[in-house]
Amino acid sequence: MNGKIYALIALLLCCAMLCGCQEKPKAEEPNLVLGFSQLGSESSFRIGNTKDIEDKAKEYGVSLMMDNANQKQENQINAIRRFIAYRVDVIAFSPIVEEGWDNVLTEAKQAGIPVILVDRTIKTEDESLYVSQIGADFYREGVMAAEYLMKKADEMGRDHLRIVEITGTENSTPMKQRHDGFWDTVAGDERMELLESVNGDFLRSRGAECMRYLLEKYGEKIDVIFSHNDEMTMGALPQIEQEGFAPGKDMLLISIDGGQEAIDVLKAGKINCIVECTPMLGSLLMETAQAVKEGQRVDRVIHPVERAFCDADDLSALPPRGY
Numbered sequence: 001m002n003g004k005i006y007a008l009i010a011l012l013l014c015c016a017m018l019c020g021c022q023e024k025p026k027a028e029e030p031n032l033v034l035g036f037s038q039l040g041s042e043s044s045f046r047i048g049n050t051k052d053i054e055d056k057a058k059e060y061g062v063s064l065m066m067d068n069a070n071q072k073q074e075n076q077i078n079a080i081r082r083f084i085a086y087r088v089d090v091i092a093f094s095p096i097v098e099e100g101w102d103n104v105l106t107e108a109k110q111a112g113i114p115v116i117l118v119d120r121t122i123k124t125e126d127e128s129l130y131v132s133q134i135g136a137d138f139y140r141e142g143v144m145a146a147e148y149l150m151k152k153a154d155e156m157g158r159d160h161l162r163i164v165e166i167t168g169t170e171n172s173t174p175m176k177q178r179h180d181g182f183w184d185t186v187a188g189d190e191r192m193e194l195l196e197s198v199n200g201d202f203l204r205s206r207g208a209e210c211m212r213y214l215l216e217k218y219g220e221k222i223d224v225i226f227s228h229n230d231e232m233t234m235g236a237l238p239q240i241e242q243e244g245f246a247p248g249k250d251m252l253l254i255s256i257d258g259g260q261e262a263i264d265v266l267k268a269g270k271i272n273c274i275v276e277c278t279p280m281l282g283s284l285l286m287e288t289a290q291a292v293k294e295g296q297r298v299d300r301v302i303h304p305v306e307r308a309f310c311d312a313d314d315l316s317a318l319p320p321r322g323y
């Protein structure tokens, strides 16, 4: 009798377990496998960009293979080759420099895997090597920086401003286009004089080194520092202060990106203007990758909307930047 009761209990337990198993939600199949080669972790922009892409991949049900190239083009090329071997649905990458991609992208094309450029672009004769570029209008960023400076010069009644420029990674799209946008815009303005343009590779440590060099060479002659990103600006700031100058007053500082740390320094009056370069490209990337996989036509170039934050603006209600 006892044996029958035990058998019945065991049977009921098994049924309960089976029912329990059936109630578990099925793990969702990813709708897309996306291989993404990030160029590195050189700035808060870059770290914010990586995080946004990871977050949005989860949100959109995309299986993401993320690879960080640690600032080396060679590592990006190897990562793209791994994505091809794995036969991902779509490859995306942020090219560290513009040249040298034709071979590996031809391999992706021959494997039938579409490629999306994120943030920066490439130089190629073969337009068919990528389907879309999602990233900032860097030329426009340079124009906005110059427009701020020309307006500021009017307000200050200055008839001569000597400018030093700290640029980003050599041969990268933002470095080239920000430089061109800025100098094309001030070209007709005789008040603007370039003292020297030096390369800071988008790094805080290099921003500090460049600023030390420029201060030693030009000292109080420097009226304006145009720095191609917040990271280098943050490296330059303590150097300026150590030399006894007040950044934002004795020397005007113009930066690019708009991460929280730099915005706080702008609010404190030590940076005069920051042109936004948003790293929040994840949603645009997921939507474009899904459209590409479904065979839909996508825009060749997709620019996010960006603005400038300047010393005259009331930024008290600005929401946290998220990077």
Ligand code: AHR
Residues within 6 Å of the ligand: 042, 043, 044, 045, 046, 119, 120, 174, 202, 228, 229, 230, 231, 256, 257, 277
């Ligand atoms: O390509 C965008 C630039 O790269 C950002 O302005 C800079 O911070 C980053 O390293």
